[in-house]
Amino acid sequence: MxxxxxxxxxxxLQLNTATKIFCGCRNDFGLEANTCVCPVCLGLPGSxxxxxxxxxxxxxxxxxxxxCAINTFVKFDRKNYYYPDLPKGYQISQFDFPIAKNGFLPVITGGQERRIGITRxxxxxxxxxxxxxxxxxxTLVDYNRTGTPLVEIVSEPDMRSAQEAYDYLTALKxxxxxxxxxDCDMEKGSLRCDANVSIRPRGESKLGTKTELKNMNxxxxxxxxxxxEVASQARxxxxxxxxxxxxxxxNEEKGMTIPMRSKEQAHDYRYFPEPDLxxxxxxxEQIDAVRRALPExxxxxxxxxIGQYGISEYDGTILVGDKLAADFFETAAAMKVDIKKLCNWMNGPLMKELNDRRCRIPGLKLTPQDLVALINRVEDGTISNLAAKDVLSDIVETGKDPNIVIREKGLAQVSDDAQLETIVDEVIRENPQVVEQIRSGKASAAGFLVGLAMKKMHGKANPKILNTAIQRRIANV
Amino acid sequence: MDLFALTAHEILELLANGKVLPDEVETSVRGRINAVNPRTNAFIRTYQENKTPANAMPIPIGIKDNICVKGRPVTCASAILKDFCPPYDAAVIEKIKASGGVILGSLNMDEFAFGSSTESSSKGIVHNPWDLERVPGGSSGGSAAAVAAGEAIWALGSDTGGSIRQPASFCGVVGLKPTYGRVSRYGLVAFGSSLDQIGPITRDVTDCARLLSIISGFDRRDSTSVDLPVPDYALGLRRDVRGLRIGIPKEYFIGGIEPAVEKAVRAAVEFFRKEGAVIKDISLPHTEYAVATYYIVATAEASSNLARFDGVEYGLRVLPDKPRKTGIVDMYEETRARGFGDEAKRRIMLGTYVLSAGYYDAYYLRALKARTLIKNDLDKAFTDCDIILSPTAPTTAFKIGEKTSDPLSMYLSDIFTIPANLAGIPAISLPCGFDAGGLPIGMQLMGAPFAEEKLLSTAYAYEQANGWHSRKAQL
Structure with a gap:
């Protein structure tokens, strides 16, 4: 079947407001247990x-x-249940009037755009x-997290594969x-996700019985x-x-699921309107003001x-995938620089620097101006691509002007013909067999000699010029 | 001169004229507590607070045991709070301290304010100073008894369904439930959050006005508190009742009222008529649903409010001798089984039931609708009345033990006071006579939201002309 x-x-989703949802305590974590609490978030009597x-x-x-449509009627409810981490014995939530409802999120999945419905x-x-x-x-209780503001985002049952779910989450995040x-960090628990999964015979419109998956990190x-779970339900x-x-x-280690005890599932939360709010x-007007202030x-x-800079969807997706990287790109793109080269540098060497350091753009001391300057030094032939990567590794750490680093390291390419000719002579003299091969028609062997010459010049030669010089010299001998 | 027997405004005059010192007043009141509290059991505990530098009104005050005083035990007369000491002052306590008030200690009450007789306290029954065999009313029975017995010049109570007014009536003192939102609930251990208000219990209307001015006002820590200026209520007391429109609701004069109570209240109506007030017979047709509505709304909220007493964070924690269930369930069950008294358990179960899946629409939702109808009745009445006058309670103080086995008849003693809580309107109870046995009778005046000034001036006019407040309980 x-x-x-x-x-x-x-x-x-934990919201990053400065203070908690119902009291003035700092909304922070990583602090010593039970130091970021007050009578309100501790649920003390009378608070x-x-x-x-x-x-x-x-x-x-x-x-x-x-x-989504915004509910103009703002109301909170109590969700009643007992658990030691819930100091009041109820959670203040929204039941019948969620702040938002009936929306959708465009998601690019499987090469096409899908709209995943947002219930509330x-x-x-x-x-x-x-x-x-x-x-x-x-068992000890740390109440620091109590009262951290959350928004719960419930999707429609619109996803048709685990990969679609993954792509939805990526787009949502x-x-x-x-x-x-x-900060949407699953490891820190600021973003948590439960999945409702069911299967049905293809073509069937009625939903199958669902199971709820929890505890994925x-x-x-x-x-x-x-x-x-899909495989298990099919079996x-x-x-x-x-x-x-x-x-x-x-259970991530074992790659399997364990049912919760049925008693823990039989909840009657006895929702009713929160009389304290x-x-x-x-x-x-208030809603419009928020709408107008939304970022792109x-x-x-x-x-x-894609439209403005003529970049590919592939490059664009990578850039947009990190808002700060896209901001960086757009600042740099406004300067005098080849956009395609800028894209390649950002999604290539710069991405490598970020990955090596496991950080994001603000973790580097690089400015868009300096990246543009560096790219332009390659373009005007001042330094080789290889040397430029070396400079990049330096300036992302030090924040120095790339022009100064090029000068300090003496990385500018050698354009002195006499020095170049001397090195070419040396290489030819020391490698007669390779020269023979070139002469007998194996032109690719010249690359080997270019490499040797480059090494002798500590990478400061322009490989194109070297290649021409070697070819010319061999032909002349 | 027995300083403890004076009103606050009398004491303030003596202080202003240099005839007594604040310490003499406090000593007199504490001496009285030592002398009579063994008989009344009004105070659960007394303590000495550090004197605040402000001394505008150094009046000895008793605090109901459900209002937080920083660093002092607050138990709601329940075993489950054990020796819990809140790390903060309730908003009203901040105001009392700022006024120079001398806090004497904690006053007895029905456990978690669940009751109308102060018999459900885990700290022992309170005895009515007018007749020690009788209840003082409840749930603020300790507050009313203390004020009547001279154990406090004035006191704070809380009123969810009549818990200030009914004991004030039973003890021959003045008690006012302010408009919902007039006084901050911050620091009041919640019973029915949408109904609760803190209010004054005093020996006369003037003191009531003064204490209300001290404790009223907007508090941003209580989202239900209302941002309106607080008048000096004592300044507005002297007003003519001529032309005042007083409504007499026919639904409040029904079978079950003791004849002496009805007679006293009818006499009060005649007084106002003679003074030139316009007496109107009115109808509040949904009154009969008030008690049922109240016991659904209040218990629903209470069942949730009391969920926090679970033995985890503070208060009593009991572990069973032998583990029976997995995890923490044992501790919850044992702690709550031992910590709560019968009435608290009854109300938690009732509230849990009415909120349960499948019953919510039939009970809680219908109760909310009935509440709206009751409020609409009152709103409509106040379009052509200034005041609604009724008995505070159908009876005078009943005998200890008389109603403990019949919760329903106990619930009915709040029949006239509950509507004001459901509608959020202010209401005052003041003495209007005595029955043949010498027990005080109280009448209730209800007003439109924030009409406290009108309630007080009307009550003052009656009090000054009739003088019932000057009769004292003999202990």
């Missing part, structure tokens, strides 16, 4: 929440960027963290990074978990058994870069 996979994703307006704005930004995005507070202490065999609402783990159905609706925990109404989003930028 041929099955179609149906996937919907729930993404929890009351106050909505951080910045969280509302971030939520509106996310909603608008995902082409709602605001809520994060819980604390449980830490198991092996020495005392006790990029959009969120452009909005600058979160990277996009590729999500892809692996979905692939694993179940083919063996004549029904798929059981349940929540499964992904008064609902209010947003005006169209990655998909729109890709289209513009």
């Amino acid at each position: 041929d099955f179609e996979t149906v996937i919907g994703l729930e993404v929890h 009351l929440p106050v909505l951080n307006r910045q969280v509302l704005f971030s939520g509106m930004k996310v909603g608008l960027a995902l082409n 995005a709602h605001l809520e507070e994060d819980a604390g963290k449980l830490i198991h202490d092996d020495r005392t065999n006790a 990029l959009t969120l990074q452009y909005l600058n609402v979160s 990277s996009f590729s783990a999500i892809r692996r978990a979905i692939d694993h 179940t159905i083919l063996s004549g058994k029904p798929v059981v609706q349940q929540t499964l925990l992904w 008064v609902p209010f109404t947003l005006t169209e 989003l990655p998909y729109a930028r890709l289209r513009r870069l």
Whole structure:
């Protein structure tokens, strides 16, 4: 039987506002346990929440960027459940009036553009963290994370493969990074994702029974978990058994899922309106102001870069994939420089420098001006490509002017004919067999001599000129 | 002269004239506590706060045990909070301290304010100073009893369904529930968050006005607090009631009211008529749904508000002798089973039930709709009335133990006070007579939102002409 996979994703995103969602505590992490807390986020008796307006704005930004309608009626609800990391015994969330609903995200997947539907995005507070202490065999609670603002983004069941889910997440993360609402770091837990997966016979319109996958800590783990679950559901159905609706925990090391205990799944959250926060109404003007302040989003930028600079979709996708790299590119492109060369340098040597250092553009001391200057020194023949890469490695660390580095390192190519001729003579004299080969028609052997000569000149020769000189000399002898 | 028996405004006058010192007042009140508290059990604990430099109003005050005082135990008269000390002052406590108020200690109450008799306290029953065999009302029974017994010049209570007014009525003192949002709830341990208000319990209307001025005002830490200026309520007391439109709701004079209560309240109506007020018979047709509506909304909110008492972070933690269930469930169950009293458990279960899947629409949602209808009744009434006058409670103070086995009849003692909480409007209870047994009777005046000045001036006119407040409980 041929099955179609149906996937919907729930993404929890920690927002990077300066303070927490309902109190004035810093919204920070990596601090010593239970040092970033107050009566409100500890849920102490008598404390009351106050909505951080910045969280509302971030939520509106996310909603608008995902082409959603914004609910002008802003209301919060209590989601009641017991867990030691939840100090109040309920989570303040949004139930029937999410800040945003009915949107979509354009995703390039499998070489074509798809619109993945966004059901809703709602605001809520994060819980604390449980830490198991092996020495005392006790569970400890760190409440620093309690009250961290979250937006939960729920997609429609629009994805048809694990790869589509992966591509959606990549596009979503990029959009969120452009909005600058979160650092979107799965390792730190600032972006978390659960997947709802079902399969159905191809052509069937009714959805199959879904399972919910949790505990994936990277996009590729999500892809692996979905692939694993799809295969598992297919085996179940083919063996004549029904798929059981349940929540499964992904075990990355073992590459398998473990069902959560059924008791933990039987939740009745008893949602009801949060009486401590008064609902209010947003005006169209307020929503428009947020809309006008939205940055250009990655998909729109890709289209513009292709149109404006004539770069390829491939190059454009790489550049847009890092907002800061694209910003850097556009600053540099405004200067006097060959755009194609700039693209090659950014997506080639510069990318290598970033990868080597495991950092992003701001981690380097390179300015767009200096990169352009360096590219132009290659173009005007001052230095070789090879030498330029050497200069790049230097200036990304030191932030020095590339012209000064070229001078200091003596990397400018030798244009002194006399010195060049002397070296060429030496190379020819020392390698009679190679010269013979060239003479007998094996022209490619000249490359070997160019390499030797270049070595003697510490890379400071222009390889084209060297090649011409060697060819001419051999012909003349 | 027994300083403890004076009102705050009398004491302030003596202080201003240099006739007494603040310490003498405090000593007198603390002496009274030592003398009579063993009989009333109004105070759960007393303590000495450091004196604040401000001394504008160094009046000894008692605080209901659900209002946070920094570094002092706050237990809501429940075992589950054990010896929890909040690391912060409630907004009203900041204001009391800023005014120079002398905080005496914590006043007894029904556990988590769940009750109308202060019999559900884990710290023992409070006895009515007028008759020690009787309840002081509740849930602010400790506050009302302390003020009536001279154990505090004035006190703070909280009112979710009548918890200030009904005990004020039973103890012959004045109690006011402010408009929802008038007084910050920050630092009040929540019972029914959409209903709760902190308010004054005092010996007369003048003190009520003064204490209300101290504790009122906008607080950005409470999103439900309202940003309106706070008048000096004591300055607006002397107003003629001539032409004042007073509504008498027929639904509040029904079977079940003790004849003495009805008689006293009817007499008060006649007083106002003679003084030139316009008396109007009005109808609040949805009144009969108020108690049911209240017990759904209030318990739903309470079930959620009390979820935090789980033994994890603070308060009582009990582990079973032998593990029964996996993980932490054992601790939750044992802690809550031992920590909460019967009434708290009853309300948590009721609230959990009405919010449960499949029952939400039938109970909670319908209760919200009924609440709107009750509020609409009152809004409409206030388009042609300034004040609505009624008994505060259908009866005078009942005997200890009389209603503990019948929660429903206990719930009905709040029948006249609950609508003001559901509608968020201000209401005051003041003495309007005594029954044949010498027990005080209270009448309630309700007003439109933020009409506290009108409530107080109307109450003041009645009080000054009738003088019931000057009769004191003999202990």
